[in-house]
Amino acid sequence: MTFIINGETHERQEETLATLLSALDYEGEWLATAVNGEIVHREERAKYRLSDGDRIEILTPMQGG
Numbered sequence: 001m002t003f004i005i006n007g008e009t010h011e012r013q014e015e016t017l018a019t020l021l022s023a024l025d026y027e028g029e030w031l032a033t034a035v036n037g038e039i040v041h042r043e044e045r046a047k048y049r050l051s052d053g054d055r056i057e058i059l060t061p062m063q064g065g
Contacts, residue, residue: 001052018045021058032059
């Protein structure tokens with residue numbers, strides 16, 4: 001399937017948001033995700049099924065100032 005992840009096109013095979021995040025090494029409590037402009041809460045990621053063409057935004061906190 002083709003996904004647009006943080007503005008870049010990727011060919012991936014993961015079927016859920018949780019498996020995609022794991023495959024991309026995104027872990028942690030402070031992660032924010034959205035698919036096609038809709039927020040997907042941490043509790044929903046394991047059951048959230050991805051579809052070809054989904055736009056996925058993954059946000060992580062930045063340190064520094």
